[in-house]
Every structure is written in structure tokens, then in C-alpha cells.
Amino acid sequence: MGKYVNLTGQQFGRLTVIDFKEYRKRSDGHNNGYWRCVCQCGQESIVSTSNLTSGAVKSCGCLQQEKAKESHTIHGFRSRKDKVPRLYRIWSCMKTRCYNKNRKDYKYYGGRGISVCNEWKSDFAAFRKWSLSSGYSDNLTLDRIDPDGNYCPSNCRWATAKEQGNNRRQTIFFEIDGVHKPLSQWAEDTGIPRQKLYSRWHNGDRGYALIKATA
Numbered sequence: 001m002g003k004y005v006n007l008t009g010q011q012f013g014r015l016t017v018i019d020f021k022e023y024r025k026r027s028d029g030h031n032n033g034y035w036r037c038v039c040q041c042g043q044e045s046i047v048s049t050s051n052l053t054s055g056a057v058k059s060c061g062c063l064q065q066e067k068a069k070e071s072h073t074i075h076g077f078r079s080r081k082d083k084v085p086r087l088y089r090i091w092s093c094m095k096t097r098c099y100n101k102n103r104k105d106y107k108y109y110g111g112r113g114i115s116v117c118n119e120w121k122s123d124f125a126a127f128r129k130w131s132l133s134s135g136y137s138d139n140l141t142l143d144r145i146d147p148d149g150n151y152c153p154s155n156c157r158w159a160t161a162k163e164q165g166n167n168r169r170q171t172i173f174f175e176i177d178g179v180h181k182p183l184s185q186w187a188e189d190t191g192i193p194r195q196k197l198y199s200r201w202h203n204g205d206r207g208y209a210l211i212k213a214t215a
Helices: 049-054 062-071 086-099 124-133 161-166 183-190 194-202 207-211
Strands: 015-025 031-039 044-048 141-144 156-159 173-176 179-182
Touching: 015 044, 031 049, 044 049, 086 124, 086 141
Parallel strands: none
Antiparallel strands: 015 031, 031 044, 141 156, 173 179
């Protein structure tokens, strides 16, 4: 059988050597010893001397499986098999809009100098904590109060799609008798079709002229 270093009882990573198994001839003609090992998870495996002493093998295979699982996990959930939480998707999209120049909408965000605050940029947990304490729910969207401002706690809120639509840079606002509202809200409140109000506004009508009765 030949001489060999007795590894019985020694531990290598998660493996503990139980006893010697056999010699196997390698392609170069030399013999390599193989050992019966038990892993911390309870599984047994046969491992060569070289793989044990070099650290190439540290478990029955469970360690590699755990690492693979961790590599597919983002902030506590699986990114491939499990559905990615909506809140994480919002956080991720918020950042890519500001920093990914390949996105079509980058010009409206990062291209205009809009950024994500340091508190949120690299810390999803901080963004999640703020969201849950600021009224987040699955029917709301992240809205910047000042459309020209950055993504940060003081300039963000959770709003309905309607509220967010009214807060866009392109939204037309006008004031009548001290009441300041977006055009779409005036249309809803007066019953006048939005397109008709827009035409009047575009033609230069202001104030009560915008909501005058039509024939």
C-alpha cells in the first residue's frame, strides 16, 4: 500500500477524516491516497489527499451550494427563482435612472443632474426603512416633491399615479381666484374636457376665460 501521512481525525474545512480508503493511480503514474470523510452536514465523501491538504475541497459539496445560493440572493431574497420585491425594484430603478447612461430616460434624470442621496444610494435597508415609515403601499409610486430635486427623504413621498402625474415638470398649472391647480384637476372639477381646456390655455386664455361656458 505504500507510506502515507495519516490524516485520520484531522479536519479540513467542514470535513473530518474518518479513515484511509485506498490508493488510486494518477495519470502521471503516481499514487494518490483517498480518505473517507464526514462533513459537518452529516454526509460522507471520499476525498484525495491533495484536495484535502491544498484546501481545494472543504465540504461534501454543501458549502458550494450555499455560496451559489448566496450569490443569487439580494438583501435577503432570491433574485432568480423568487420574485423580487416591488420596493427593491423601485430602489434599483431609481438608481439606474440617475446613473445608467444607457437608459432611454437617463436624460430626464441623471442627464439633468438628478442624483440619489448617499443615505439611499448604497443602502437598500435605509431606503426600505424610510419607505415603510413614510406610508409606502403597493398602490403608490415614488414621487419627488420638487421635480428638479434629488432623490432624498426630504424631497420624496409615496403618491398615487394621479398625484405623481400632476407633479410632472410638463404639467400645466393655472390659478383662478387664488386657487392653484393642474389643468387636469380643473378639467375634472369643472367637467370641461381636458383637451378643450388645453386648447384654450394654448390659445392664450387665462383665468375665468379658461372655464367659461361653451355653446
